[in-house]
Amino acid sequence: MNRLQGSAEALSALQITEDMKGLDTQSKSLLQYAEVLAVILRDTIAEYKGYSWKEVAEFIEVDSITSTMEVSPGRTNTKIRSDATEYNNLNEKTSLFDLAFRARNPQISTEDIQINLHIDVEPQKTYDVGYPIEKRGMYYLARRLSSQLSLALNVTDYNRLSKCYSIWICRDDIPKEDQYSISVYEMVNTRNTAPNTVSKENYDLMTLVVIKLGNTVYNGDEEDEEYELLRFLNTIMYPHKDDFMDTVSEYIDFSDNEALHKEVIHVSTIEQIKYEGMREEGREEGRTEGREEGREEGRTEGIQALILDNLEEKIAKERILVKLQKYFDLTEEKAKQYYERFTSGRVV
Numbered sequence: 001m002n003r004l005q006g007s008a009e010a011l012s013a014l015q016i017t018e019d020m021k022g023l024d025t026q027s028k029s030l031l032q033y034a035e036v037l038a039v040i041l042r043d044t045i046a047e048y049k050g051y052s053w054k055e056v057a058e059f060i061e062v063d064s065i066t067s068t069m070e071v072s073p074g075r076t077n078t079k080i081r082s083d084a085t086e087y088n089n090l091n092e093k094t095s096l097f098d099l100a101f102r103a104r105n106p107q108i109s110t111e112d113i114q115i116n117l118h119i120d121v122e123p124q125k126t127y128d129v130g131y132p133i134e135k136r137g138m139y140y141l142a143r144r145l146s147s148q149l150s151l152a153l154n155v156t157d158y159n160r161l162s163k164c165y166s167i168w169i170c171r172d173d174i175p176k177e178d179q180y181s182i183s184v185y186e187m188v189n190t191r192n193t194a195p196n197t198v199s200k201e202n203y204d205l206m207t208l209v210v211i212k213l214g215n216t217v218y219n220g221d222e223e224d225e226e227y228e229l230l231r232f233l234n235t236i237m238y239p240h241k242d243d244f245m246d247t248v249s250e251y252i253d254f255s256d257n258e259a260l261h262k263e264v265i266h267v268s269t270i271e272q273i274k275y276e277g278m279r280e281e282g283r284e285e286g287r288t289e290g291r292e293e294g295r296e297e298g299r300t301e302g303i304q305a306l307i308l309d310n311l312e313e314k315i316a317k318e319r320i321l322v323k324l325q326k327y328f329d330l331t332e333e334k335a336k337q338y339y340e341r342f343t344s345g346r347v348v
Contacts, residue, residue: 004035004053006252014248016322017239028123030236031099032067034060035252040121043229044167044182044209047107047117053251059104061116069100069120071143097140098122105163108201118144118164123237127170127212134185134210141166141206163201167209171237174214180230183210213237303328307342 010033017030030036038057042048048056102116109115120140127133144164149156185208189197211233218234220227228251235247303324310320317339324335 002052002054003249003251003253004038004057005256006035006254007033009033010035010252011254012316012319014236014245016319017236028098031121031123032065034062034065036236037101037121039229039232039251040167040169041103041119043226044184044211045117045119045165046207047105047163051106056103059106061102061104065099065101067096067099069097071095071097071140097144100144116162118148118162120144120164120166122166122168124168124170126173127214128173133168133170134183134208137166137168137208137210138185138206141208145205161205163205163207165207165209167211169211169213169233169237171213174212176214178212179214180218180220180234181212182226182229183212184208185210299328303338304342307339311343311346 010030013030013033031040034057035053037060038053041060042051042053042056048059051059097120099122100118100120103119105115105117122137122140124133141164144166145161148161149158187204187206189200189203211230213230213233216234216238218231220230224230231247232251235241235244241247306323306327307320310323321332321335321339324330324338325332328335330338
């Protein structure tokens with residue numbers, strides 16, 4: 001594999017995901033990084049077929065990545081704000097794209113003009129939501145396409161419409177026969193009695209991709225066309241395996257981030273031995289002296305040592321909080337309290 005170059009920010013997010021229990025918010029947050037998105041996009045977007053992961057990552061407009069874009073309402077039952085092109089729906093619940101962004105379309109862009117694809121990625125915990133995911137995906141595509149035209153302008157320029165992709169990654173509740181499959185829905189010209197045909201780029205403006213996982217174990221063959229993508233998604237959507245970072249590192253190279261890379265490989269085990277040892281010393285002291293405060297004192301010293309040592313190594317706060325929860329069986333709220341207690345007055 002021709003690996004991507006990974007950023008320190010992506011590595012830190014992957015470390016946190018590896019430690020945390022459950023999918024949802026933290027695993028979804030991995031998708032905001034171009035090096036993670038590139039692995040997904042290369043094998044799901046037709047315009048990127050034949051390109052390397054590195055090239056696809058360079059197509060992504062990183063500054064456009066957002067999780068706060070509204071699934072914009074249409075013209076019916078809406079009103080236009082007086083000072084903006086944004087508009088409100090009067091009677092529909094607000095919903096947001098999980099992750100929306102733009103990426104270069106290399107097939108029709110030129111040196112002087114860049115044409116973008118409009119993409120949203122929707123990780124879903126379950127495929128069985130009580131309605132067809134495919135219908136929702138087409139709805140999202142229609143909203144994304146229509147939102148490219150400003151309602152505030154008197155002239156509607158349909159030449160400005162660019163192709164939209166909606167990629168749905170469904171994790172659980174997949175029928176066994178459909179597990180680890182990819183379905184692509186696109187617009188096609190099914191009948192044409194005229195002598196001339198219209199260029200596909202002028203009507204094929206919406207493509208829906210539905211990826212169905214369904215099991216913590218992926219038993220695909222390396223010869224399978226979708227093997228690399230499905231193996232990668234299996235890793236990041238079902239984290240907390242012993243080989244989590246080893247597998248991710250086959251796709252993304254973090255060797256240039258030496259300090260964090262060292263922590264991934266070595267420090268977690270060393271820290272666990274060190275700080276759990278301090279905790280045990282406190283427990284033993286408490287047993288020997290018959291005092292509860294002895295146990296608590298040793299535990300508190302271990303917590304303080306972990307926080308201060310990690311601050312010295314410039315480890316991110318979020319990562320430190322995860323370690324506190326993991327090594328000392330703390331709740332998230334309690335970990336935050338200890339962090340504030342031992343960093344009060346310090347520059348962090």
